[in-house]
Amino acid sequence: xxxxxxxxxxxxxxxxxxxxxxxxxxxxxxxxxxxxxxxxxxxxxxxxxxxxxxxxxxxxxxxxxxxxxxxxxxxxxxxxxxxxxxxxxxxxxxxxxxxxxxxxxxxxxxxxxxxxxxxxxxxxxxxx
Numbered sequence: 697x698x699x700x701x702x703x704x705x706x707x708x709x710x711x712x713x714x715x716x717x718x719x720x721x722x723x724x725x726x727x728x729x730x731x732x733x734x735x736x737x738x739x740x741x742x743x744x745x746x747x748x749x750x751x752x753x754x755x756x757x758x759x760x761x762x763x764x765x766x767x768x769x770x771x772x773x774x775x776x777x778x779x780x781x782x783x784x785x786x787x788x789x790x791x792x793x794x795x796x797x798x799x800x801x802x803x804x805x806x807x808x809x810x811x812x813x814x815x816x817x818x819x820x821x822x823x824x
Contacts, residue, residue, distance in 0.1 A: 698738050707755070710733045710753060711755070713731075714731065717819075717820065729765060730761075730763075730765075731757045731818070732755070732769040732772040733817050734772045734776045735752045747777055758819065771802055775816035776816025786805050806818050806820075
């Protein structure tokens, strides 16, 4: 595990994101009822670890999972996996490198890879 980005730091960052999402939800600013965020451990390399081993933290906000419009947790994990595997944001894979998709990959944006830190998010509109 990273000496700097540990589970507590990831949880705090996700919680701050959740507060912003919850505030926008309360103002009827969003057209979704939930948000799910997955943060991967930057020390876990693709190909040397399973995806489950690489998950540092994940959390959800908004409605309970039973009321979700879609399986946002699965989508967020899938997006994180694509960014982890390719080292790219999923919108770049979608728009510029679609040949990197594997059979069954989700084709939505929402996964990012920044300097080894990979995050997958699902449930927020594309404009954020």
